[in-house]
Amino acid sequence: MAVKNMTKKQIQIFFERLREQRPTPKTELNYSSPFELLVAVTLSAQATDVSVNKATDKLFPIANTPEAIYNLGVEGLKEYIKTIGLYNSKAENVIKACKMLIELHNSQVPDNRKDLEALPGVGRKTANVVLNTAFGQATMAVDTHIFRVGNRTGLAVGKNVLEVEHRLIKVIPKEFILDSHHWLILHGRYTCIARKPKCGECIVSDVCNWTDKYEFGAVREIKVKNVE
CATH class of the missing domain: 1.10.1670.10 (Helix-hairpin-Helix base-excision DNA repair enzymes (C-terminal))
Known part of the structure; x- marks a missing residue:
């Protein structure tokens, strides 16, 4: 019924x-900037917040900007997130997203849905989380x-x-x-x-x-x- x-x-x-x-x-993902939140939410797809936090707690002290993570490269990033499900594709998407943020957005996370969803690995749900949590929008x-x-x-x-x-x-x-x-x-x-x-x-x-x-x-x- x-x-x-x-x-x-x-x-x-x-x-x-x-x-x-x-x-x-508050979200149970650990983050201290819109970019860290974007990365954490991207990694959280089909994974628990606990597993993501364990990875980003090691990653973010080393690299927490688009430039720093991009410089790690796909293989370097994988070393930090390999305990998370689908880490191979997630690493590739995060690196591609970092490149786009650097080249198209002055290394800043966009505050609109169109630009967010244009980033690799960012769908509607991820965009909604970032818009709501990082930018205070009613999504x-x-x-x-x-x-x-x-x-x-x-x-x-x-x-x-x-x-x-x-x-x-x-x-x-x-x-x-x-x-x-x-x-x-x-x-x-x-x-x-x-x-x-x-x-x-x-x-x-x-x-x-x-x-x-x-x-x-x-x-x-x-x-x-x-x-x-």
């Missing part, structure tokens, strides 16, 4: 709770966690990541939109997990529309007034 879309009141409560739980949410990067949370709870039901992204941008109140990407990722990573969601511990289970939540410990007695 399809999950019902959340009402405006449910969505408001949902994000008020997540904000109260994590007032200043929504939908990864597997956010896709799952959106569809499971009824917050944003969609058949693909683009549908979910557009739905989220449409329904999330402006006061929450800037940080909502991080709240949703962290909620999906630690509470609304894939196989055994922690519904019994979930602070938003009472406004979630997932019909199976009681099988995973959600409390039936919780009532929220005026959720419609």
Whole structure:
């Protein structure tokens, strides 16, 4: 049975709770500049943040500018990121991206989608993360966690990541939109997990529309007034 879309009141409560739980949410990737963030997010595709941080914690003290990483070359970069999945293709893309940043953007990370997505290895999701986290733009990067949370709870039901992204941008109140990407990722990573969601511990289970939540410990007695 399809999950019902959340009402405006449910969505408001949902994000008020997540904000109260994590007032200043941040990415779990380690970075100190837009360029470091771009590299870290590029490396994080089909890899965990923990594995990326282990690699970049060694890489960035040695090379953390387009010129420095480009000078490492593909083989040199591989030595730092070889513990990360798909490191061969990622190394090639990062080196090519560094070359483009040097030649076309004065070694600066672009603050617009068109130029970001023109960089090798940078797709819509990576561009959205950089635009949101580095430049404070109201974008929504939908990864597997956010896709799952959106569809499971009824917050944003969609058949693909683009549908979910557009739905989220449409329904999330402006006061929450800037940080909502991080709240949703962290909620999906630690509470609304894939196989055994922690519904019994979930602070938003009472406004979630997932019909199976009681099988995973959600409390039936919780009532929220005026959720419609």
